[in-house]
Amino acid sequence: MQVTTENKNGSLVIVTEGRVDGSNAPEFQEALKDAIKEGGEKVILDFEHLSYISSAGLRVILMFAKQLRRENIAFAACSLIASVKDIFAISGFDKIIPIHASQKEAMAALG
Template sequence: MKISTRPVYEVLVVDMEGRLDSMAAGYGNDEMVKIVKGEHKKILVNLGKLEFISSAGLRVLLLGAKLLQGAGGQMKLCEANAFVNDVLATSGFASLISLYPTEAEAMKAFN
């Protein structure tokens, strides 16, 4: 699991790569908490290079979204592959955090 960030105007893009499963959830939680407690209040998580996500991985994203929302921020997701998209949809997660097909579309959706 690799997590990196890059600022794009007022949005912080978080790129996730690899597998976000129970083995990576501890690292993912620590990184997500650091990211959402930072200066950026608009965070876009790009899942384009995420190969797999488990329920533990879903909790990482949910924790980040809840912490950010509590601080008056917004989180959006983009570019999930078919498997990750199915997991998000099946778990009902897609109704909690907006998911966009491309990074450009997600960027436009921030207000």
């Protein structure tokens, strides 16, 4: 699992690559925390290269989304592979995290 960040048109894009499971979820949590240290008004979670996630990783995403909401940071997720998208839907995450097909669409939606 690897997390990288990039500033694009005023949005902080957080790219997660690889697998997030019960063995590395704590590292994922730290990486997300580090990613927003510099702040920002808009965050896009790009999951195009997230190949696997289980409830341990979903828990981290939920806590992160709650934090962004508390800090009034607009956020969205994009580019989920089909299997991950299913997991988000079953978990009801699609009701609390706007999901877009591409980074571009997410950026347009966040304005």
